[in-house]
Amino acid sequence: MMAFTAVILVTIGTVFFFINQATQEEIRQLEERDNQMLTNRMQIELSRYYLQRGNWRDIQPFIEQWGNLYEKRIILTDSSGTVVADSEGDLLGELHTPDSEGSLVPFGFRGSSMGTLYVTPVSSSEVGLTSLQVTFKSIGLFFIWGGLFAGAIALLMTFFMSRRILAPVKSLASAAVLLGKGDFRQRVQIRDKGELGQLADTFNSMVSDLERAEQLRRNMVADIAHELRTPLSNIRGYLEAVRDGIKEPDTDTISSLEEEASLLSRLVDDLQELSLAEAGELTLVRSEEDVAGLVRQAVTAVEGQSSARGLSLTVELPDSLLPVNVDSHRIGQVLRNLLENAIAHTDAGGTITVAARQLEGYVEVSVTDTGEGIPSEDLPNIFERFYRVDKARSRKLGGTGLGLAIVKHIAQAHGGRATVQSTPGKGSTFTIHVEACQM
Numbered sequence: 253m254m255a256f257t258a259v260i261l262v263t264i265g266t267v268f269f270f271i272n273q274a275t276q277e278e279i280r281q282l283e284e285r286d287n288q289m290l291t292n293r294m295q296i297e298l299s300r301y302y303l304q305r306g307n308w309r310d311i312q313p314f315i316e317q318w319g320n321l322y323e324k325r326i327i328l329t330d331s332s333g334t335v336v337a338d339s340e341g342d343l344l345g346e347l348h349t350p351d352s353e354g355s356l357v358p359f360g361f362r363g364s365s366m367g368t369l370y371v372t373p374v375s376s377s378e379v380g381l382t383s384l385q386v387t388f389k390s391i392g393l394f395f396i397w398g399g400l401f402a403g404a405i406a407l408l409m410t411f412f413m414s415r416r417i418l419a420p421v422k423s424l425a426s427a428a429v430l431l432g433k434g435d436f437r438q439r440v441q442i443r444d445k446g447e448l449g450q451l452a453d454t455f456n457s458m459v460s461d462l463e464r465a466e467q468l469r470r471n472m473v474a475d476i477a478h479e480l481r482t483p484l485s486n487i488r489g490y491l492e493a494v495r496d497g498i499k500e501p502d503t504d505t506i507s508s509l510e511e512e513a514s515l516l517s518r519l520v521d522d523l524q525e526l527s528l529a530e531a532g533e534l535t536l537v538r539s540e541e542d543v544a545g546l547v548r549q550a551v552t553a554v555e556g557q558s559s560a561r562g563l564s565l566t567v568e569l570p571d572s573l574l575p576v577n578v579d580s581h582r583i584g585q586v587l588r589n590l591l592e593n594a595i596a597h598t599d600a601g602g603t604i605t606v607a608a609r610q611l612e613g614y615v616e617v618s619v620t621d622t623g624e625g626i627p628s629e630d631l632p633n634i635f636e637r638f639y640r641v642d643k644a645r646s647r648k649l650g651g652t653g654l655g656l657a658i659v660k661h662i663a664q665a666h667g668g669r670a671t672v673q674s675t676p677g678k679g680s681t682f683t684i685h686v687e688a689c690q691m
């Protein structure tokens with residue numbers, strides 16, 4: 253408001269100053285022209301008068317009339333300088349010595365002097381001001397009042413406008429303060445459709461994101477605590493049983509303890525990997541790779557497990573696959589993960605098929621099993637961390653519940669995606685797409 257007041261005052265002041273300057277000059281010139289015309293006219297009239305009469309007798313009433321009419325002090329002297337007429341009648345018969353400003357017009361006819369005319373402006377109603385100056389002064393006053401009025405209206409408008417602008421800003425600020433204190437329910441309601449409305453929308457969506465992130469963080473901590481609890485309580489159980497003499501500290505017990513400890517360390521490794529992936533900080537060492545080679549490596553790594561469970565493992569690879577620009581270690585990890593899952597969830601006698609095909613811009617690799625399949629209600633969540641169809645069974649199989657979440661993130665980090673199709677009782681197909689190198 254102070255800034256607005258300053259702007260208004262400076263604007264009005266400047267305009268007034270320049271108008272004042274211009275008008276003063278204009279008035280001065282106007283008065284000069286006016287005076288000049290008047291004295292010329294009087295001179296003509298007076299010459300005519302004198303020429304008709306040969307003297308100035310009875311001129312006084314005319315001069316008085318003119319004086320009143322034109323609001324001037326008019327003094328007429330004869331050729332010797334004696335006043336013969338004075339519009340105010342004071343100096344009649346005296347010798348006139350002009351002292352003030354005004355026009356002094358000696359005039360005569362054919363060389364002989366008739367006399368001198370003195371015309372001085374007379375102040376009208378106000379002291380020292382001519383009528384034009386009075387007019388100008390009242391215009392100036394109008395200007396000042398008009399300026400003050402406009403200024404008052406402008407300030408009033410500024411007041412209401414700044415309230416309109418400040419109210420939403422204040423509500424945003426107080427919401428931000430509460431948000432800073434951890435209250436994620438904060439939302440601001442601003443009906444404005446302009447920038448403030450947009451700011452409020454952005455603020456609200458930012459708060460929603462923060463709320464979601466906070467919820468995810470809480471869930472993650474709860475999930476981790478929950479996942480750590482089971483192996484830890486198993487370890488404690490074994491140790492307590494040994495201490496109390498219920499169990500012998502034999503090879504069996506020690507290998508059970510070892511199993512639980514290795515589950516814990518796998519869990520910690522997977523969690524670290526997943527948190528990096530979720531933060532988008534997974535470092536990929538990309539190079540041009542042949543998909544067929546990666547698939548064969550992964551298959552070789554799990555062949556032992558697969559035949560131990562009585563499964564047949566087949567590979568279907570076309571010849572015309574474009575190379576892919578991937579981190580071979582990570583993609584190998586993804587393939588092994590999918591293969592190990594397929595082996596774990598397929599009963600003896602089943603088949604696991606790894607296939608690859610070329611799509612436009614992508615190479616698709618799929619792992620299909622003839623296993624138990626996944627119920628359709630679980631399918632949308634299967635790539636979420638710690639989501640398992642059968643928790644107890646997954647743990648028994650040594651799963652951390654993080655494998656598919658890691659698969660999804662690695663595929664996404666490669667500009668691709670991971671998907672699943674499954675029919676319970678018949679089997680599942682997990683598919684990943686990775687960008688092919690442009691040829």
Ligand code: ADP
Pocket residue numbers: 593594595597621623624625626634639640641642646647650651652653654655656657680
């Ligand atoms: P886990 O460590 O339990 O294997 P994953 O994230 O790898 O964790 O898998 C999550 C869940 O998805 C598994 O617990 C299992 O229920 C289900 N699942 C994964 N792969 C298959 C598959 N090939 N067939 C049936 N179910 C599967």
